[in-house]
Amino acid sequence: MSQGAMKEAAQEGDRRLPSLDVLFGMHRRMVGIRQFEERVRTDYLARRMPGFTHSYVGEEAVAVGGCAALEPGDLITSTHRGHGHAIAKGVGFPAMMAELYGKLPGACAGRGGSMHIADFSLGMLGANGIVGGGFGLAAGAALAAQFLGNRDLTLCFFGDGAINKGQFHESINFTALRRLPVIFLCENNQFAQYTAIERTTAGALADRGTPFGVPGAEVDGNDVLAVYQAVRTAADRARRGEGPSLIIANTYRFYGHNVGEAVPYRSEADVAERRKRDPIPRYEAWLQAEGLIDAAGCAGVWEEVTREVDESVAFALAAADPDPATAMDDLYASTRAAWSTQ
Amino acid sequence: MPYLSMGQATNDAMRVAMRLDPTIIVMGLDIRWGGSFGQFRGLYDEFGERVIDMPISEALIVGAAAGAASRGLRTVVSMSFVEFSMGAMDELVNQAAKLRYMFGGQAKVPMVLRCADGTIRSAAAQHSESFEAIFAHVPGLKVVAPSNAYDAKGLLIAAIADDNPVIYLENKKIQPTKAEVPEGLYEVPLGKAxxxxxxxxxxxxxxxxxxxxxxxxxxxxxxxxxxxxxxxxxxxxxxxxxxxxxxxxxxxxxxxxxxxxxxxxxxxxxxxxxxxxxxxxxxxxxxxxxxxxxxxxxxxxxxxxxxxxxxxxxxxxxxxxxxxxxxxxxxx
Structure with a gap:
């Protein structure tokens, strides 16, 4: 559903219309991702930050709309471009920034870094440096939910590059067969690393569920409400026990594949054109047109969020490094099943 | 004391563990029909839907086993011949082995990958190999290779009880060899020669x-x-x-x-x-x-x-x- 149609839905009392808290929360989290990622980019290019990182700028509506449509117990799997998913699922800036700086209070105690941020307590089952790495994990998480008899569903974020992996087809077959509660949400940002989708991918992405009886929807991934509605519809289906759905969210990454690369594979004019469809100003225009917030209110959110991001950097820089003596810790769990005789 | 082959002993191990722990599930191709070596025979009759027929999708099998294990189940996977696990090495090496460490100890992955290895009756290049060195090279995995029926049962129960991914290698040629195997629960600890x-x-x-x-x-x-x-x-x-x-x-x-x-x-x-x-x-x-x-x-x-x-x-x-x-x- 487009933003334009949202008002109509509200008038019809559509229960899929987000509450005001959700509407404002989505705005704050989109701005949060934007400011977090811009700051990470700045610090990374200044060589203050170790490792390498992939910017989510331009794709905020997908993570935020998707996660806003979930219930608190629901789970997500993420990608190498995972900062946005983590923030959208509720991981705080300090834990994320400390992780990116390799510090002890980081979300993974400095073991993971940019591509492996996870917070299992929030149902964030991990960013994943392997393209398509989330497919099997999402299927397994959903299988566990089915066996354990809870209602938790798993939202599997992946990219247009990953849809060509065999694991996509293996997972969609199995989850459809067993009617597992999974939503496959493809962020089509038009590029697999540096290579345009036209050069790698045959057919329509949304049709890839069809042979398995899995419904496919295509939405404007820069329209946060459209993503929210699509995921909500898929979540309802999953919770009714009808199995997985496939959603293709068409979006665009404003920066390159990884921060710091040269981007010879697309023109500045293309990027400028795409930036006109920036999801955040679009959503703010809608919020203002609906009279839910004014320009000063929006500016206030940017100011607060920017301050929080700055504070998270200060926190990360002041935080302790992990102790080298602990470098081998947590490789193996020392626990065993309760019934073990050992 | 029962005198069992290695295959019978591991079948007994599965029953003992599954009766104790309702969170144990078994995943693999043909296991409802007993598996390639009969090592899963009868489990479906006793445990029903906890014994899951899987498509020939090795990557999905291992990825889903790891995902389910990280969410509260204990998973036992049949890979049949060890060569077939090569189709799942991405999920095994890049996911199952790493989840715990790279997420800072947040996850545990109690899964067992049962694989038949070794030569038997001219099975030739793709059904005869032994890959323990490949698995052992990867931190985060444990690797078990029993030589007799007593150890086969005790090590398999210990592997299932372990909160880490364990590769359980079953040499094909020695599967029929028999030994006295105690009934009920006992474990042979991992890491003890x-x-x-x-x-x-x-x-x-x-x-x-x-x-x-x-x-x-x-x-x-x-x-x-x-x-x-x-x-x-x-x-x-x-x-x-x-x-x-x-x-x-x-x-x-x-x-x-x-x-x-x-x-x-x-x-x-x-x-x-x-x-x-x-x-x-x-x-x-x-x-x-x-x-x-x-x-x-x-x-x-x-x-x-x-x-x-x-x-x-x-x-x-x-x-x-x-x-x-x-x-x-x-x-x-």
Whole structure:
């Protein structure tokens, strides 16, 4: 559903219309991702930050709309471009920034870094440096939910590059067969690393569920409400026990594949054109047109969020490094099943 | 006490564990029908939907087993032949093995990957190999390779109870061998080698089928007046190097034997650790016995030319003893 149609839905009392808290929360989290990622980019290019990182700028509506449509117990799997998913699922800036700086209070105690941020307590089952790495994990998480008899569903974020992996087809077959509660949400940002989708991918992405009886929807991934509605519809289906759905969210990454690369594979004019469809100003225009917030209110959110991001950097820089003596810790769990005789 | 084959013993292990723990599920192709070696026979009848038919989608099977394990189930996966696990190495190495560490200890992944390995009846290149060195090389995995029915049951129960991914390797040729196997729950701890036979001249370190062959080799060597101590590692990761070093410190000579390739094989790791710890005490270089660095051929006449058995272990032990004689002569 487009933003334009949202008002109509509200008038019809559509229960899929987000509450005001959700509407404002989505705005704050989109701005949060934007400011977090811009700051990470700045610090990374200044060589203050170790490792390498992939910017989510331009794709905020997908993570935020998707996660806003979930219930608190629901789970997500993420990608190498995972900062946005983590923030959208509720991981705080300090834990994320400390992780990116390799510090002890980081979300993974400095073991993971940019591509492996996870917070299992929030149902964030991990960013994943392997393209398509989330497919099997999402299927397994959903299988566990089915066996354990809870209602938790798993939202599997992946990219247009990953849809060509065999694991996509293996997972969609199995989850459809067993009617597992999974939503496959493809962020089509038009590029697999540096290579345009036209050069790698045959057919329509949304049709890839069809042979398995899995419904496919295509939405404007820069329209946060459209993503929210699509995921909500898929979540309802999953919770009714009808199995997985496939959603293709068409979006665009404003920066390159990884921060710091040269981007010879697309023109500045293309990027400028795409930036006109920036999801955040679009959503703010809608919020203002609906009279839910004014320009000063929006500016206030940017100011607060920017301050929080700055504070998270200060926190990360002041935080302790992990102790080298602990470098081998947590490789193996020392626990065993309760019934073990050992 | 029941007298069971290794396949019957692991079947019993599955029943014991699954009766104790309703969160254990089994995933694989054909397991509802007993599996390729009958090792899952009857489990579907007793445990119903906890025994899950899987499509031939190795990556999905292992990825989903890891995902489900990280969410509160204990998963036991049948990979059938170990070669088939290569289709799931991404999920095994990049996901299952790493989830806990790279997420800072947030996840645990209690899963067991059961794989049949080794040569049998000219199964040829894609159904005969032994990959323990590949698995052992990856941190975060444990690797188990039993040689008899008692250990097969106790190690499998211990592997299922473990909160880490465990590769459980079942040598095909020795599956029918029988032993007395206690009923009910018992565990053979992972990381504890067994001294099968005490000796004073040379230590033979082996596991899986080569532990069986090593015992026969020790009988042969005894006829020649060579007293061999036989250590069955039982678990490759964690490696019980203490038991190995204590033995070699006594015998001063060691042979490490496995059916997998010698080149880059796990025996090289054991040999290196022995030499690092006991270099000045050794009377001979540590000898390795394994397959020649080739694919496994089909023709029975060729298979034996690649894959070692008892004779090669005997020859290596003799060589160690003979070489140490030369060394001592040179030194004197």
């Amino acid at each position: 067994a001294i099968r036979r005490e000796g004073s001249d040379v230590t033979i370190v082996a596991y899986s089928i080569q532990a069986v062959n090593a015992a026969q080799a020790a009988d042969e060597l005894a006829k020649e007046g060579i007293s061999a101590e036989v250590i069955d590692l039982r678990t490759i990761v964690p490696l019980d190097i203490d038991t190995v070093l204590k033995s070699v410190a006594k015998t001063k000579r060691a042979v490490v034997a496995h059916e997998a390739w010698t080149f880059g094989g796990f025996g090289a790791e054991v040999a290196a650790q022995i030499q690092e710890a006991l270099f000045s005490e050794l009377k001979a270089p540590v000898m390795r016995v394994g397959a020649r660095h080739s694919h496994i051929p089909f023709a029975p006449a060729l298979e034996r030319a690649i894959v070692p058995a008892t004779e090669e272990i005997v020859a290596a032990a003799r060589r160690a003893v003979a070489l140490s004689g030369q060394t001592m002569q040179r030194a004197s």
